[in-house]
Amino acid sequence: MNAVRRAGVGLAMGLLALLWVSGAAAQQADPPLSPEALEIARSLKCLICQNQSVADSPSPLAQEMRAYIARRLAAGDSREAIVRDLVERYGEEILLEPPRAGFTGLVWWLPVASLAVGALAIALTLRPRQRADVSPDEAPLAALAPEELAQYRQRLAAELARREGGHG
């Protein structure tokens, strides 16, 4: 698997370097993006880079995509339409932010759902306690079952012994 991966990475890097060199001149002409275009570019993944968005990447592919976004925006197209066309061309993988509907909705809603379940569990743990008027330390010792009382005494003795031992 190492060889395959390395070949893949190597290929991507080689491609990147090649495009980089040829794109160097173009880079200087890269016009500053409008905030809206920048926002779209930030939400798209640069497919030939490692962990970079289209906005961050200096690669020519990303540059081209940035220019494309700016062009379409200038032509009055909506963000949705631009992103939809780019997804059609490059695949769902370019979306850094997975759609909230369909299968990828799972990635969004599962954490929310598990958090809700956790909160519910905590609420259930806490709820019945509030009704108890007598807090346990106020309950008379006599109310304890004999074996519990014995256990408690034993623990108390052990703690005290340990405490003394610690001082000595």
Place this chain on the structure above:
Amino acid sequence: MTFADAGNAALLFAFVVACYGTAASLLAARGRLPELLHSARHAVVALAALLTVAACALFHALLTHDFSLRYVYEHSSRAMPELARLTSFWGGQQGSLLLWAWGLAVLSLVVVWRLPVPALRAASAGPASHGGLEGRWGDLHLAPYVIATLLAIQTFFLFVLGFVGSPFERLEAIPSDGRGLNPLLMDPAMRVHPPLLLLGYMSFSVPFAFAIAALASGQVGRSWLRAGRAWMLLAWTIQGCGLLMGAWWAYRVLGWGGYWGWDPVENVALLPWLTATAFLHTLLVQERRGLLKVWTMALAIATFALAIFGTFVVRSGVLTSVHSFALSPIGPYFFGFLGVVLIGATALLLYRLPLLRAEGQIDAVLSREAGFLLNNLLLVGLAAAVFWGTVFPLLSEAVRGVKVAVGPPYYQQVTGPLLVGLLLLMGGGPLLAWRRTSPERLARQLGPPLAVAGAVGLGMAALGIERGLALVGAAACAFVAATVALEYWHGLRARQRGGESGLRALGTLVARGRRRYGGYLVHLAMVLIAIGVLGSGHQLDRLVTLAPGEQARVGAFTLTYDTLYELRGPGYEGVLARLQLGGPRGEYLGTLQPDRRVYANWEQQPVSTIAIQTTLPWLQDVYVVLTEADASNRVTLHVYVNPLVVCVWLGGVLFLLGTLVAAWPEARGPRAAVGSAVAVQPAATAGATQEGA
């Protein structure tokens, strides 16, 4: 026989020794035979020695260019300087695993050294007579199981190292030079960051071993708590430092202007740290009130499982696609091991449920206990969301055959609210009393910190900061800082009333309550890190192209490009640009010298050395990457202005300081004992439900 052969032999022999030691300590535990336990202890010593030999053999091979070893060939080259070649040790998977195993062997030695030694003659006396014989880090009942667990983990790693992917694997033909190490990994921070993370992952084995020992022996009381806390704190500190070093490395080397990219490898390293943070907090509840015992155990187990997951992911690249996942030769073994760990530990936990019954209940919603529960919900929720986002692309590819990306926008939106929640809890939690706080009392105590928070929020708004998140975040940070200050102040005042003077009172305050006041320092560190994170949300970036003598304005700063120099060093050549940095009024702030290097064997991957200058008074980093230089000496620079990032690093230093204060061994033992003696209370509610189950 060469040194490398000796290393290989040492690994294989170590595997046998680890198998024997595991069996011996298990037998010792079941049959309670002290002789066997002594033998298992010797096995631990032998393992430390054998793995040291293996590690030295790999270092030796790297230093002497023994390219007959595949590992040396793949991860080093003749052109690399010596220090960089030492870094190659953990540049690949096999070496990383060897470092892990070596670290575990040495740490096991320390653990075993601190465990009590059974008297040989006491064999017939039975376990009851050991009751009072409590060692420093765990009592006699735990010892055999701790050793067995550590050695079992070691056995697995030695199996992988010896039989699946050995660092001492030979090549059939000896190449004349190696492929070298990825230049991004040659930065000095890389000498520290990967080993720290690997050692952090590894250290989570020890609290896990104590948890398993407590469950297996049924001694789930104080010894386990004390040992579990101490070792978890150690692992948590190492992992925390590893994460911070990683962020620092990314910031200084990767050149995209940030320090945390939500990369899979970063994410999986964060996971055990998060669950360990939750563990350290619930442990307080268990110590104090005897609650949440099952949950604490579960966290210790989950933390270790996540650490194993992270160890596997860190160098294997498996999270990039399903294919690399399936093709990874060690993958099946790691998942088998993970399965054994999870199923075995869960079964043990279920079997011991009766022993882990809560000794009371949470009496009120407004109590420290409830605050810790909420803290755990947020931390574990955070870990779950990060884990889910990290593995989701794999799941999508496996289930639908469609690749998806889960990028920073997802993590920012999902973790943002949870992190703000944690900050607020950090501010309010310490003000909650154990058992019950009356709303009036809480309101009174919350007053001053809330006032400070409001003042800071309004002040920032007055300064012209408009982003809602920044305002809320800053107010939350002020809230936590004010709470910590208040807690220190209350403690100090109480001491001063006792007749101590200022500094002396501070000294005794911290010395007497290391865990509490060290913990507060860590809270402050988190505030600093949060400030840095919030600040970097206001990053400014510009791409500028300059000819010599030209000037560019970025934000409030001006950059003047002087000249371009040629650069030549061991294994690389490149160019270096010299720039003058000017402030808002044109004053000279410093000289920046970003460069761009091409390393031998890595021509297609040029590396930029980034120039960073931190400026006062707003702690803005001017961060310059040299992306291109053409024949006529024109340079293209990517310039970022990053406000407050330096707070992250300051927070890191304070984090280390705080954990050192909290973890420093108490000179005398009685304090902890006093704390838990106070907590003893009758188990009045035998029918209490199991917490956190």
